[in-house]
Amino acid sequence: MQKIIKIIISIVFLFVIGIFYISLTRDTNYNTSSLINKETPEFKIISFDNTNFYTKDDIKKNNYTLINFWASWCAPCKIEHPILMKLSQTKNLVILGINFKDKETQAKTFLSELGNPYDLLAKDKNGKHSVKFGIYGIPESILINKELMIIKKFVGPLSVDDYNNIIEIIEQL
Amino acid sequence: MKLNLILLLFIFFSKFSFAAEKTVDPNLIHKNLRCLVCQGQSISDSNSDFAQTIKLVVKDLIDEGKTEDEIYEFMSDKYGDWIVFKPQFNTQNSLLWILPYIALIFGGFFIFSFLKKRQ
Numbered sequence: 001m002q003k004i005i006k007i008i009i010s011i012v013f014l015f016v017i018g019i020f021y022i023s024l025t026r027d028t029n030y031n032t033s034s035l036i037n038k039e040t041p042e043f044k045i046i047s048f049d050n051t052n053f054y055t056k057d058d059i060k061k062n063n064y065t066l067i068n069f070w071a072s073w074c075a076p077c078k079i080e081h082p083i084l085m086k087l088s089q090t091k092n093l094v095i096l097g098i099n100f101k102d103k104e105t106q107a108k109t110f111l112s113e114l115g116n117p118y119d120l121l122a123k124d125k126n127g128k129h130s131v132k133f134g135i136y137g138i139p140e141s142i143l144i145n146k147e148l149m150i151i152k153k154f155v156g157p158l159s160v161d162d163y164n165n166i167i168e169i170i171e172q173l
Numbered sequence: 174m175k176l177n178l179i180l181l182l183f184i185f186f187s188k189f190s191f192a193a194e195k196t197v198d199p200n201l202i203h204k205n206l207r208c209l210v211c212q213g214q215s216i217s218d219s220n221s222d223f224a225q226t227i228k229l230v231v232k233d234l235i236d237e238g239k240t241e242d243e244i245y246e247f248m249s250d251k252y253g254d255w256i257v258f259k260p261q262f263n264t265q266n267s268l269l270w271i272l273p274y275i276a277l278i279f280g281g282f283f284i285f286s287f288l289k290k291r292q
Binding site for chain 1: 209210222223225226227229230233249250251252253283
């Protein structure tokens with residue numbers, strides 16, 4: 001009987017230690033893995049100049065689409081802007097910029113000063129559309145292929161590594 | 174007579190189910206959703222930009238007629254299970270839900286056999 005008790009205590013001890021180890025080594029930061037390889041959600045978003053709406057059908061035409069959430073008040077958006085400008089010169093990639101909770105005049109000034117890398121420009125006044133794409137802060141970018149599958153999600157400003165990564169994916173075509 | 178009774182029951186239960194659908198409490202949902210940009214706060218406790226957006230989306234989903242579970246499912250789908258304070262039962266976290274019951278059964282069995290042996 002004592003042997004069984006010792007075995008049970010050892011198992012419980014190892015179990016508790018195991019749980020602690022897993023919890024302490026786990027990355028508690030929000031990761032976007034749940035969205036990768038999922039189909040792009042349905043959306044209908046108004047264009048920046050209020051003339052029309054963009055839907056999934058507008059993405060279907062492109063080989064690759066990069067959806068970029070940005071705002072003029074967002075400092076990291078300025079950091080990633082040169083990367084977006086460089087990406088805008090890439091073939092087979094359409095960039096859909098979604099202006100997030102921003103003032104129109106300030107957004108326009110931002111683009112006139114730093115350049116406009118966006119092929120399509122839309123706005124998300126109250127941020128509701130961002131939830132469909134699992135956005136929790138900006139800037140965030142989502143790379144979508146022709147089959148409308150989310151193949152990559154970039155949280156935070158795009159870096160040179162991210163740029164190379166995107167180019168590598170596009171060149172596989 | 175029977176037909177009237179069936180009709181009456183049908184109206185009563187359909188009204189009851191409509192009433193049940195309407196009682197989705199947004200505050201309860203806000204309390205069970207984690208603010209991803211805050212330190213240990215729920216959407217209900219937080220006044221952050223993210224929390225305000227989530228509150229708007231929850232309101233829209235309730236207006237669309239979504240149930241509480243459907244709203245949690247929608248949020249988990251977009252942000253992962255981390256956003257829900259009370260995780261949904263699925264294959265990944267099944268152990269979390271089942272383990273206390275297993276521990277209870279084995280513990281009970283162990284105490285029972287221990288006491289029986291002492292007697």
